Amino acid sequence: MSLHLKPSTRLLSVRDLHVNFTSRWPQEPNIDVLRGVSFQLERGERLALVGESGAGKSLLATSIIQLLDSSARIRQGSVHFEGQDLTQLSSKQLRQVRGRRIGMVFQDPMTNLNPNLTLEQQLLQCILSHRNISRAEARLVALHKLRQVHIPAPETRMRQYPHQLSAGQLQRATIAMALALEPALIIADEPTSALDVTMQAEIISLLTHLCHNNGVALLLISHDLSLVAHASDRCLIMYAGQIVEQGHTKSLINDAQHPYTQSLIRALPQMSEPGQSLYQIPGQMPFAQELGNQCAFANRCEHAYAACWNQPPARTVTLEREVSCHLVNPATAPTPAESEP
Amino acid sequence: MNAAKYHGHHIWRRFRRQQLWLQLKANKVALISSVILLLLTVTALLAPWLSPFDPSVLQQQNIMDAELPPAWHEQGDSRFLLGTDGLGRDLLSSLLHGIRTSLWVGFWAVLLQLTLGTVLGLCAGYFGGWMDRLVMRLADFQLTFSSLMLAILVLAITRAAMGAHDYHVWSPWLLILVLGLADWPQYARTLRASVLAEKHKDYVAAAQVLGYRSRHIMVMQILPNTLSPLLVIATLQVAHVILAEAALSFLGIGMPYGNPSLGGMMGSGFEYMLSGLWWIALMPGIALVLLLLSINLVADWLRDALDPKNIGPQQ
Amino acid sequence: MNNVASVLSRLITSALIIILVAMVSYWVLGLISPDETRNLNLAQYLLQVVSGDLGQSQFYHQANLQLVLQVLPATFELVLVTSLLVVLVVIPLGLFTAIAPQHKLARSIMAVSLIGISLPVFLTGSIMVYFFAVELNWLPTFGRGTTVPIGSWQSGLLTVSGWQHIMLPAATLSLALLPLFLRLLRAELLQVMQSNPVRLAQAMGITPWRIWLFYGLRNATLPMITMAGLQFGTLMAYTIVAESLFQWPGAGSLFMQAINRSDGPLVSAHLILVAIMFLSVSAIADLAYGLFNPHLAAWRRQ
Numbered sequence: 001m002s003l004h005l006k007p008s009t010r011l012l013s014v015r016d017l018h019v020n021f022t023s024r025w026p027q028e029p030n031i032d033v034l035r036g037v038s039f040q041l042e043r044g045e046r047l048a049l050v051g052e053s054g055a056g057k058s059l060l061a062t063s064i065i066q067l068l069d070s071s072a073r074i075r076q077g078s079v080h081f082e083g084q085d086l087t088q089l090s091s092k093q094l095r096q097v098r099g100r101r102i103g104m105v106f107q108d109p110m111t112n113l114n115p116n117l118t119l120e121q122q123l124l125q126c127i128l129s130h131r132n133i134s135r136a137e138a139r140l141v142a143l144h145k146l147r148q149v150h151i152p153a154p155e156t157r158m159r160q161y162p163h164q165l166s167a168g169q170l171q172r173a174t175i176a177m178a179l180a181l182e183p184a185l186i187i188a189d190e191p192t193s194a195l196d197v198t199m200q201a202e203i204i205s206l207l208t209h210l211c212h213n214n215g216v217a218l219l220l221i222s223h224d225l226s227l228v229a230h231a232s233d234r235c236l237i238m239y240a241g242q243i244v245e246q247g248h249t250k251s252l253i254n255d256a257q258h259p260y261t262q263s264l265i266r267a268l269p270q271m272s273e274p275g276q277s278l279y280q281i282p283g284q285m286p287f288a289q290e291l292g293n294q295c296a297f298a299n300r301c302e303h304a305y306a307a308c309w310n311q312p313p314a315r316t317v318t319l320e321r322e323v324s325c326h327l328v329n330p331a332t333a334p335t336p337a338e339s340e341p
Numbered sequence: 342m343n344a345a346k347y348h349g350h351h352i353w354r355r356f357r358r359q360q361l362w363l364q365l366k367a368n369k370v371a372l373i374s375s376v377i378l379l380l381l382t383v384t385a386l387l388a389p390w391l392s393p394f395d396p397s398v399l400q401q402q403n404i405m406d407a408e409l410p411p412a413w414h415e416q417g418d419s420r421f422l423l424g425t426d427g428l429g430r431d432l433l434s435s436l437l438h439g440i441r442t443s444l445w446v447g448f449w450a451v452l453l454q455l456t457l458g459t460v461l462g463l464c465a466g467y468f469g470g471w472m473d474r475l476v477m478r479l480a481d482f483q484l485t486f487s488s489l490m491l492a493i494l495v496l497a498i499t500r501a502a503m504g505a506h507d508y509h510v511w512s513p514w515l516l517i518l519v520l521g522l523a524d525w526p527q528y529a530r531t532l533r534a535s536v537l538a539e540k541h542k543d544y545v546a547a548a549q550v551l552g553y554r555s556r557h558i559m560v561m562q563i564l565p566n567t568l569s570p571l572l573v574i575a576t577l578q579v580a581h582v583i584l585a586e587a588a589l590s591f592l593g594i595g596m597p598y599g600n601p602s603l604g605g606m607m608g609s610g611f612e613y614m615l616s617g618l619w620w621i622a623l624m625p626g627i628a629l630v631l632l633l634l635s636i637n638l639v640a641d642w643l644r645d646a647l648d649p650k651n652i653g654p655q656q
Numbered sequence: 657m658n659n660v661a662s663v664l665s666r667l668i669t670s671a672l673i674i675i676l677v678a679m680v681s682y683w684v685l686g687l688i689s690p691d692e693t694r695n696l697n698l699a700q701y702l703l704q705v706v707s708g709d710l711g712q713s714q715f716y717h718q719a720n721l722q723l724v725l726q727v728l729p730a731t732f733e734l735v736l737v738t739s740l741l742v743v744l745v746v747i748p749l750g751l752f753t754a755i756a757p758q759h760k761l762a763r764s765i766m767a768v769s770l771i772g773i774s775l776p777v778f779l780t781g782s783i784m785v786y787f788f789a790v791e792l793n794w795l796p797t798f799g800r801g802t803t804v805p806i807g808s809w810q811s812g813l814l815t816v817s818g819w820q821h822i823m824l825p826a827a828t829l830s831l832a833l834l835p836l837f838l839r840l841l842r843a844e845l846l847q848v849m850q851s852n853p854v855r856l857a858q859a860m861g862i863t864p865w866r867i868w869l870f871y872g873l874r875n876a877t878l879p880m881i882t883m884a885g886l887q888f889g890t891l892m893a894y895t896i897v898a899e900s901l902f903q904w905p906g907a908g909s910l911f912m913q914a915i916n917r918s919d920g921p922l923v924s925a926h927l928i929l930v931a932i933m934f935l936s937v938s939a940i941a942d943l944a945y946g947l948f949n950p951h952l953a954a955w956r957r958q
Contacts (some may be wrong), residue, residue, distance in 0.1 A: 076911060637773060
């Protein structure tokens with residue numbers, strides 16, 4: 001709680017969120033995929049969520065807006081957004097939040113836009129679902145938003161179908177759609193992973209600038225720490241369904257405390273000398289159902305010692321940082337003898 | 342995690358593991374319909390011994406017994422459980438023989454389809470090129486034209502050319518031939534797809550480089566993998582063929598009049614229905630629906646049960 | 657340019673197919689009525705067909721083409737009313753069973769449709785005749801009723817008696833097609849409702865009816881058109897059965913009469929007309945497909 005001095009500006013507060021997948025086979029146990037995720041997001045803040053694939057990042061995004069698969073279920077926890085707990089809302093109330101207060105940008109614009117509707121039709125569907133205005137007015141709004149995301153010749157582009165536009169233009173269009181109803185928060189789930197490398201930085205900077213200029217908070221989800229390093233104020237590091245470290249992006253990169261964050265930074269291409277091979281984190285992320293009473297990262301951690309295998313680490317909160325690691329926790333930190341491998 | 346292990350499963354291997362049986366026990370609808378199907382098949386096979394009368398023996402028919410309602414009706418006769426038709430024949434006996442005819446046509450026609458479809462599909466997938474294009478083009482055409490329409494045209498023209506009397510000597514065999522030759526595309530497509538999938542695997546290239554005959558290996562690899570989809574298609578096709586046979590017999594271009602067939606019985610029963618004698622057309626109708634429904638339900642269950650996606654715990 | 661070339665190649669293949677079918681029908685003519693081909697060789701026959709002369713019926717002593725054109729309106733109206741019934745019933749039922757697959761009513765609809773797939777046309781027809789005509793005496797069982805000429809087209813859709821007569825055959829035919837199309841539309845919709853565009857639409861809070869209409873139905877249109885085109889042969893076969901059941905004076909009945917009377921010229925003329933009908937339906941299906949396919953629509957506009 002130390003990070004947030006002015007509670008009145010809090011926009012989103014996720015507390016102890018547990019999501020599991022119910023198994024189709026009765027003899028199989030349900031699988032916890034999110035295991036106690038907590039974080040806050042201020043109004044206008046840019047927050048990055050980083051982790052490798054399978055960590056549960058996308059699931060976290062969809063469980064914030066309560067758009068889960070039929071097999072997934074929120075078992076425990078709350079998602080407070082603008083004063084209401086989204087987990088308690090009816091689907092009708094949720095529809096007032098989705099799109100209108102929280103905009104969403106997904107990974108691959110080529111498959112996420114409706115191939116059978118023009119851009120204009122899709123933007124209009126979205127605007128007319130939330131606002132009681134005429135089609136002509138809605139078209140003006142759509143046009144304005146397309147200009148904001150720098151789509152060239154928006155009047156003609158609007159009348160085209162997704163397959164006639166490039167991936168970069170399509171992602172700009174989905175950003176326009178997410179911004180169309182002036183939401184308070186945009187969740188962007190790997191918004192550039194399906195794009196060319198040259199396009200990635202451009203889209204990210206467009207997204208961050210638009211959010212900043214319109215006072216919209218941004219939750220930027222990515223597997224690429226270097227991509228979000230300049231695009232976020234704060235950063236959450238996620239591993240195996242838990243947030244292992246969070247803090248201000250700059251200080252987090254300069255002074256990572258969790259061994260997983262440290263190895264993520266070591267694995268960045270910028271960190272290795274030319275000619276030297278890239279660092280790889282050994283091993284694999286464990287399946288949620290294989291985890292017993294231990295630290296999820298223990299099997300890949302260079303510093304793992306007895307305590308790591310015996311109990312999951314508690315969260316250590318300092319002024320700037322929250323870390324879940326036995327090493328950092330003064331109560332469980334190893335004695336010098338233990339820390340020698 | 343187990344899904345991969347099960348992926349190239351054989352039906353018999355699974356049957357040996359009793360998974361199919363366990364799944365059947367768990368699925369009430371499938372269990373009931375397979376029991377009904379089994380009963381119908383057994384009674385059909387034993388029809389000559391089970392049925393109280395022989396529909397083909399004229400001496401057993403008495404026009405005085407004509408148009409009797411089922412036995413539970415107040416005007417019914419206890420000798421004729423399901424009543425009699427317009428010529429005084431026992432409906433139950435005709436019905437049992439009719440089911441026998443349906444299953445007989447269904448079995449042989451599907452066997453023919455299966456053979457033709459397998460050969461064409463294997464050839465199309467293996468040889469590729471113009472062979473593939475030709476076979477797939479023919480398959481598209483055949484699917485659009487529908488086997489029933491093709492059978493109607495071919496059989497109707499044959500009947501018109503031969504005359505009704507000569508035609509009915511040959512019609513049971515013609516029926517099997519036409520329905521068997523008409524409905525091969527689904528088998529061919531399935532086989533072609535799995536040949537193409539197998540063709541690009543490394544061992545085929547390796548075998549070719551080493552000068553081995555990859556054809557033999559491929560066939561031995563492919564056939565077990567396609568066994569379950571082929572079984573499902575074949576089961577569904579039995580229902581399809583039986584339905585087509587009934588429609589053709591109803592139109593008078595299928596089974597000869599003397600031979601009891603469900604469609605033919607319904608065709609001749611229809612005029613009696615207009616005068617209120619519903620059972621002559623309805624009894625064979627109910628038998629036909631029972632037969633088709635149980636086959637379709639068993640096929641539905643087989644499709645789900647043999648689908649690799651539904652085997653083993655979820656990932 | 658591309659457009660013209662594709663139309664041209666289509667016309668050429670169609671002409672080739674018709675000539676091929678004409679050869680077959682010459683052979684059929686010889687099989688059924690050998691005297692007809694004695695004084696007419698294949699080349700002469702083909703020339704006749706190309707010039708639009710399909711010969712003369714042995715039984716009616718009338719031009720075959722004229723005979724078929726007289727009965728074609730009856731068949732066309734039957735198929736039209738049937739298709740309308742199917743579309744009107746399938747769309748709401750398909751949407752409902754795909755949106756609420758777990759609903760009790762949706763489950764029973766799907767169960768009934770499974771039984772419906774196993775119900776032959778002639779059985780549903782017989783049962784309906786028994787109930788509505790014999791027991792209740794509401795509807796007539798054979799013929800078209802009173803028809804009104806519109807030019808050379810004899811329409812039964814303008815009179816009460818015409819509608820009364822078309823009810824049973826059209827209902828029978830549509831009941832035969834309904835389960836198949838319902839299951840197809842439902843499967844297609846279920847898949848569409850799981851797709852990425854629908855997920856994005858839901859994430860953006862788009863109104864459910866807009867999602868069902870503009871995402872669900874709209875995205876299921878193309879596969880349904882393809883399916884409808886593929887089912888044309890089945891529809892034709894079922895129409896023949898329904899027409900003979902209800903003595904509907906259409907092309908199917910005429911064909912069965914020609915068979916029963918061994919009227920070779922009329923049978924072979926039917927073969928050619930069936931081929932023409934097939935080619936036109938596949939052309940119409942392709943056109944409709946192009947109309948609804950944005951890839952083709954965009955290409956057309958350029």
